[in-house]
Amino acid sequence: MLLASLAFTACSGKEKQKDVPVILSQTTASSESETTEASETTEPSKQIKLSADSDNTEEPQKKNKDIVILVTSDIHCCPQKNFGYTGLYRIRERFLKEGCEVILVDDGDEVEGHGELFGTVTRGKQVIELMNKMGYDVATPGNHDFNYGADRFIELTKMANHPYVSCNILKSGKLVFKPYIIKEVAGKKIAFVGLTTPRTIGYYSSVSLFMNGNGKVVYSMKGGSKNKKLFEAVQTYADQARAEGADYVFLMSHFGKAKKYDAWDNIDALVAATKGLDGVFDGHSHDAKKLELPNAEGRIISRIAMGSKFNRIGYCRISGDDGSIEMKIFSWTSSVTASELFGIKNEMTEEVDKALEEYKTTYTGTVGTNKNPLFISNPDAVVPEGATPPKIITKSETNLGDFVADAIRITTGADVALIPSDKIKASLPQGDVSMKSFYNVLPSARRTITVNATGQQILDALEWSVRTYPKANSAFLQVSGISFKVNTKIKTPCKKKSGKLKEIKGKRRVSNVKIGGVAIDPDKTYKVTSYLSVIRDSGNGYTMFKKCKMVRMDGRLDFQLLTDFVKINLNGVIGDQYVRPGGNNRITIA
Numbered sequence: 001m002l003l004a005s006l007a008f009t010a011c012s013g014k015e016k017q018k019d020v021p022v023i024l025s026q027t028t029a030s031s032e033s034e035t036t037e038a039s040e041t042t043e044p045s046k047q048i049k050l051s052a053d054s055d056n057t058e059e060p061q062k063k064n065k066d067i068v069i070l071v072t073s074d075i076h077c078c079p080q081k082n083f084g085y086t087g088l089y090r091i092r093e094r095f096l097k098e099g100c101e102v103i104l105v106d107d108g109d110e111v112e113g114h115g116e117l118f119g120t121v122t123r124g125k126q127v128i129e130l131m132n133k134m135g136y137d138v139a140t141p142g143n144h145d146f147n148y149g150a151d152r153f154i155e156l157t158k159m160a161n162h163p164y165v166s167c168n169i170l171k172s173g174k175l176v177f178k179p180y181i182i183k184e185v186a187g188k189k190i191a192f193v194g195l196t197t198p199r200t201i202g203y204y205s206s207v208s209l210f211m212n213g214n215g216k217v218v219y220s221m222k223g224g225s226k227n228k229k230l231f232e233a234v235q236t237y238a239d240q241a242r243a244e245g246a247d248y249v250f251l252m253s254h255f256g257k258a259k260k261y262d263a264w265d266n267i268d269a270l271v272a273a274t275k276g277l278d279g280v281f282d283g284h285s286h287d288a289k290k291l292e293l294p295n296a297e298g299r300i301i302s303r304i305a306m307g308s309k310f311n312r313i314g315y316c317r318i319s320g321d322d323g324s325i326e327m328k329i330f331s332w333t334s335s336v337t338a339s340e341l342f343g344i345k346n347e348m349t350e351e352v353d354k355a356l357e358e359y360k361t362t363y364t365g366t367v368g369t370n371k372n373p374l375f376i377s378n379p380d381a382v383v384p385e386g387a388t389p390p391k392i393i394t395k396s397e398t399n400l401g402d403f404v405a406d407a408i409r410i411t412t413g414a415d416v417a418l419i420p421s422d423k424i425k426a427s428l429p430q431g432d433v434s435m436k437s438f439y440n441v442l443p444s445a446r447r448t449i450t451v452n453a454t455g456q457q458i459l460d461a462l463e464w465s466v467r468t469y470p471k472a473n474s475a476f477l478q479v480s481g482i483s484f485k486v487n488t489k490i491k492t493p494c495k496k497k498s499g500k501l502k503e504i505k506g507k508r509r510v511s512n513v514k515i516g517g518v519a520i521d522p523d524k525t526y527k528v529t530s531y532l533s534v535i536r537d538s539g540n541g542y543t544m545f546k547k548c549k550m551v552r553m554d555g556r557l558d559f560q561l562l563t564d565f566v567k568i569n570l571n572g573v574i575g576d577q578y579v580r581p582g583g584n585n586r587i588t589i590a
Contacts, residue, residue, distance in 0.1 A: 064099035065186045065320025069250070070313060073107030073283030073306040074142065077119030079130050079352045080337060082310040083330070087338035089134065089348040091313065091330070100317075101186045104135060107283035107306065108142025108196065108254035111156055114308075118359050120445055121435070123148045123555065124156045126355050133351045136162040138181055140194030140252040141169065142283060143204040149447065150210045150219050152555070165194030165252065167233045168222035176219075179237040182246050186320060191241035191249040193277075197256065197265055197284055198223030198230055208449075208536035213550035215536055231273040238276045248278045248318065248325075256285030257305070267303055271295050279303070279327055281314055288312045288329055302327040363439075366432045367563055368572035372579045374400035374428040379581050394421045394472040397583035400428055401478030403574065404441065407565035409480040412554050414450045414529035415515055416481040418461055420540045422474035423531065423558070433574070438562035445557045449536065450529040451548035455515075456522040458482070460544045462510045464501045467492040469509075469589070475540035482520075485512040485588045500541040512588075527551050531558075 070092055079085050092102050110131065111124030119127040124145075131139070139162055146153050154176065157164045167179035180193040198221035201210050210219035222229045238249050256265040267282050271293040280293075280303040288307040292300050304327050306312040313330040334341060339349060373379070375398050377389035393401055404424055409417030426440045439445065465477040466486045486509050493506035513520040532553070533539035538546055556564065566574060577584070 062099055063101070063186070066098075066100045067103065067186050067188060067190070067318040067320070068095045068100045069103045069105060069190075069281075069316040069318075070095075071105050071107065071281045071304070071306055071316065072110075072310070072313060073254070073281070074109040074114075074286055074308040075106075075127075076109055076144070076309055077111070077113035077116040077127055078309040079118070079127070080339070080356060082332040082334075083313055083338050084310050085130060085134055085348040085352050086344050086346060087310075087332070088313060089346050090338075090344055093346070103137050103183060103185060103190070105192060105252060105281065106131070106136055106139040107252055107281055108140050109144045109283060109308075110139070110142070111153070112144040112147040114144060116309075117363060117439065118356065120557070121359055121362055121560075123152055123557070125159065126359065128156050128159045130348075130351060130355055132159075132161045134348060136160075137183060138162055138192050138194075138252070139164050140166055140254055141177070141196050142254040143197055143200040146200060146205050146209055148209075149553070165192055166196050167193055167237045168195050168198060168230050170220045170222065172218055173220075179233070180241050180249075182241060182244060188247045188318065189245050190318075191238075191244075191246035192252050193234060193237050193241065193249060194252045195230065195234060196221065196254045198227065199265065206533055206537055208532045211536055213553065215547055215550065227269070228273075231270055234270065235274045235276070238274065242276060247323075249276055250316070251277050251280045253280055254283045256282065257287060257289065257291065257303075267291070268293055271301050271303065275299070277301055278325060279316060281306075281316070288331060290327065290329055304329050307331070363435050366434055368433050368566040368570065368574065370428055370430055370433050370437075370574040371576060372399070372574075373430045373581075374398070374403055374574070374578055375581050376400055376424055376427050391472070393424055393478070394474055394476050395469060396476075396589075397478065397585075397587040399578040399581055399583050400424060400441070402480065402583045402586065403428070403578050404562065405478045405480035407562045407569075408448055408529055408558065410569055411556075411561045411565050412448060412450050412529045412552065414481070414527040414551075416458060416526055416528045417479060418458075418465075418528060418530045418534070418542075419478045419480075420474065420531070420534060420542075421476045421478055422540070424478065428574075433566060435559065435563045438559040442559045442562065445559060447532045448529055448554050448558060448561065449532045450527055450551040450554070451535055451545060452525045452551055453528040453545055453548050454522065455520045455524050455526065457544040457548070458515075458520065458526060458528060459508075459510065459513060459522060460501070460504055461542055462513065463492075463504055463508055464494055464541060464544075466509055467494040475542070479586055482513065482515050483586045483588075484510050484514070485590055486510055487590050489590075496541065500538050501543045 095102050111119055111127045113120050163181055164177045165180055166177045169176045180191050182189050182191045201221055207217055210217050212218045222233050241249050255267050257267045275296040282303050282305045286308040287305050289305055291303040293303055295301050304314045306314045311332050315328045317326045376391055376393040378392045381389040383389050405417040405419045425443055428441055462484055469488055490507050490509045493504050493508055495502045534542050535545045
């Protein structure tokens with residue numbers, strides 16, 4: 001086993017601490033998992049000192065013509081974890097001081113949190129701002145980067161100082177991004193070809209995220225049977241880059257390789273079907289493997305993957321002497337971050353701390369008070385100590401359901417809000433409330449859309465909502481701007497296919513429907529708001545709204561709508577209009 005150590009100098013005030021060496025252990029090239037793992041040791045070999053000093057007093061060495069490419073991937077809104085931007089900045093600084101030219105690239109899935117809320121609050125804007133501060137040279141989109149909607153991601157890419165590349169993302173049949181770029185560094189032309197897993201649309205992300213306002217899917221991904229079209233695209237643009245004089249061609253792929261992924265996300269197959277690539281920087285599957293893969297000509301190509309949430313950093317060094325390529329993976333295995341463990345402070349430390357503080361203030365700061373507890377469960381139920389009261393929101397109106405539906409209707413300017421109860425996950429306690437409080441209620445962080453729908457379509461939705469009553473139903477609607485009566489003596493007239501409404505035949509359970517206190521007109525058009533997945537993807541089985549014309553697509557997420565409702569519309573007080581646990585009789589059961 002080869003050993004190299006990474007020594008960090010930790011400082012406390014003016015007193016300098018001794019170097020703390022961190023072993024970077026490398027397995028042999030024949031191993032599938034060549035990573036450089038960070039672990040404490042007292043036997044350093046060759047050292048790269050990552051000083052915690054921030055004054056940059058050490059003079060850089062003369063340029064040595066070596067080119068170092070540092071690679072990140074799947075950071076998922078975690079700028080401070082593991083290596084973090086602080087560690088990445090320091091590593092880049094050390095290679096620069098060695099005299100190397102350094103290129104910084106990213107393989108996607110940065111702006112969406114994958115369970116982390118930093119970034120989500122600003123729908124990716126804070127993440128892009130940090131990437132700009134870090135000074136990335138190029139990035140490729142990941143599938144989760146579209147979770148705020150494809151159009152929103154395009155907005156974010158325009159905020160970025162670095163270009164995005166992808167050879168297989170299309171809008172109206174045309175490439176959205178350049179398929180590759182060529183950077184000229186140290187007298188060499190280096191091409192970066194980008195790709196994103198073609199399963200992004202409809203498999204990893206909702207089809208609705210790729211639609212225009214009229215519900216038409218306008219984005220697509222080159223893939224084809226067994227990804228043949230994707231592989232052809234990679235080959236085409238690799239060849240074009242060579243024809244333009246590229247000395248090296250690297251593939252930046254958000255594609256992946258893991259046991260749970262089938263041939264659709266198989267980097268082995270992609271490399272085997274192509275030639276002319278000098279290496280692959282891969283993401284998506286969150287693994288940290290270095291693979292040695294044969295290409296279409298039998299040449300062995302190195303593929304490295306960078307884990308997730310900054311627990312890995314990819315490293316590729318092109319020798320200025322003989323042009324040889326060395327690829328490795330730096331691994332951080334400690335539960336303590338590099339910044340904390342070694343006291344590293346630099347420009348990115350300040351930027352990350354500032355961004356996290358802004359996020360914390362926005363997310364946890366008090367925006368109002370709730371005078372009465374709002375429920376998803378039966379507050380009067382007698383249950384054993386420590387047990388959870390039975391959930392009733394999926395089969396009856398509650399005061400929390402009224403509040404959520406009101407917030408979404410009023411903040412979006414709709415006539416009616418129809419909110420499937422399964423999206424509401426937790427009760428809202430009495431007391432001070434924050435954006436965090438509302439995220440706990442709606443943790444899926446979904447987008448809403450307002451459309452023009454006929455009274456008849458609304459009547460069909462209500463019928464589907466109560467089809468299983470008195471049994472619980474995830475599609476049961478909490479409503480605002482509308483009231484109705486349900487006759488449980490009538491058998492549901494709803495017919496379904498594959499879990500979705502197919503047709504309604506027979507006498508209906510729902511009657512006495514009023515919108516704004518006026519009897520509903522089946523032929524009249526009303527503004528209806530609900531979740532994007534409900535309207536465009538027939539989510540929860542609601543098939544009637546799919547082709548409705550959009551009025552507006554709100555840029556805010558659902559929990560942000562609740563926050564704005566309390567701050568702006570309720571003047572900071574969720575009052576006695578929601579005092580009754582069973583709601584305000586919008587739904588009457590007969």
